[in-house]
Amino acid sequence: MGSPSWSQLSPSEKQVLAPLAPDWDNLDAQRKQKWRGLAQRYPKMSADEQQRIQGQMKSWAELTPQQRQAAREQYKSLRQLPPEKKDEVRQKWQEYQTLPPEQKRELAARSAATPGAPGAPGASRSTAPGTNAPPATTAPAGSAGDTKRSR
Amino acid sequence: MIRDQHEFAKKLTAYLDNGAAQLKAGTVYRLSQARGKALAALGQPAWTSEGRAAQVHAYAGAGRGTASPGGGLRKGAWLWLGVVLMAAAGFGYQQWQVYQQTREIEELDVQILSSDLPIDAYLDRGFQTWLTRFQP
Numbered sequence: 001m002g003s004p005s006w007s008q009l010s011p012s013e014k015q016v017l018a019p020l021a022p023d024w025d026n027l028d029a030q031r032k033q034k035w036r037g038l039a040q041r042y043p044k045m046s047a048d049e050q051q052r053i054q055g056q057m058k059s060w061a062e063l064t065p066q067q068r069q070a071a072r073e074q075y076k077s078l079r080q081l082p083p084e085k086k087d088e089v090r091q092k093w094q095e096y097q098t099l100p101p102e103q104k105r106e107l108a109a110r111s112a113a114t115p116g117a118p119g120a121p122g123a124s125r126s127t128a129p130g131t132n133a134p135p136a137t138t139a140p141a142g143s144a145g146d147t148k149r150s151r
Numbered sequence: 152m153i154r155d156q157h158e159f160a161k162k163l164t165a166y167l168d169n170g171a172a173q174l175k176a177g178t179v180y181r182l183s184q185a186r187g188k189a190l191a192a193l194g195q196p197a198w199t200s201e202g203r204a205a206q207v208h209a210y211a212g213a214g215r216g217t218a219s220p221g222g223g224l225r226k227g228a229w230l231w232l233g234v235v236l237m238a239a240a241g242f243g244y245q246q247w248q249v250y251q252q253t254r255e256i257e258e259l260d261v262q263i264l265s266s267d268l269p270i271d272a273y274l275d276r277g278f279q280t281w282l283t284r285f286q287p
Binding site for chain 1: 256257259260261262263267268270272273274275
C-alpha cells in the first residue's frame with residue numbers, strides 16, 4: 001500500500017480528497033490509507049452524505065489523535081440510542097447553539113469537573129468564537145487541549 | 152627335476168590314502184579329535200567328522216542400526232517446521248487483528264463525517280453535559 005503522494009493518487013481519489021490536498025503529504029501512511037478507503041466508498045454514498053463528508057473532511061483531518069478518538073467514543077455512545085432519541089439529539093444541538101457563551105462555558109466546566117463525564121481529557125472544543133475552554137485535567141503532553149481551528 | 156617331484160608326491164599320496172583307508176574307526180575318531188584341538192589352539196575353525204564347522208562366528212547387530220543417522224535430522228526438521236508455522240500463524244492473526252481494527256475505525260470515521268451532527272457536537276463537553284440533563 002505504501003504512502004502515496006498527492007500526485008500519485010487517482011483522479012477519482014483526488015476529487016474526493018480535494019479538501020486534504022494541502023496537507024496530504026504531511027499525513028502518515030496509516031491515515032492516508034484510511035482516507036483512500038473512504039474515497040473508495042464515497043461513490044456509493046448518497047448525495048447528502050457526500051456533501052457532509054466534503055464539508056467536514058478538512059476539519060476532521062486537523063484534529064489531534066486524542067480528539068478524533070474522543071469523537072469516536074462519543075459517536076459510539078450516541079449511535080446506540082433509538083432513532084427517536086437520535087432526532088432529539090439533533091434538536092438539542094440546535095438548542096445548544098442558541099445558548100449564551102457563558103452558559104456553554106459553565107456546562108463545559110461542569111463536564112470537566114465531573115468524574116467519568118463523557119469526553120476524553122484534552123479533547124474538548126468550544127464552539128463559541130473567541131473563547132477558550134479551560135484546559136482539561138490531565139491532558140497528555142503534546143496534545144491540544146483546545147480547538148485547533150476557530151470558527 | 153620337477154617331474155620327478157610330482158611322481159614322488161603322487162606315489163606318496165597314494166600310499167598314505169591306502170594306509171588311512173586301512174585305519175580302524177576308533178583310531179580315525181581319536182585322530183580327528185586331536186586335530187580339532189590342535190586347530191582350536193591356533194584360532195581356526197575345527198571341522199567335525201561330518202565336515203561341518205563347529206565354531207559359529209556371531210556378529211552382534213551386524214547390518215542392523217538402532218537409529219539411522221538421517222532419522223534424527225528429519226525429526227529436527229519437522230520440529231523446526233512446526234515452530235515456523237506456529238510463528239507464522241501468530242503473526243498472521245496479529246496482522247488480521249490490526250487490519251480489522253483499522254477497518255472498524257475507518258468505518259466509524261465515515262459514519263461520523265456523514266452524520267447529521269457536525270464534528271463539534273461530538274467534541275463539545277458543554278453539549279455533552281447539556282444532553283445529560285435530558286437523559287432519564
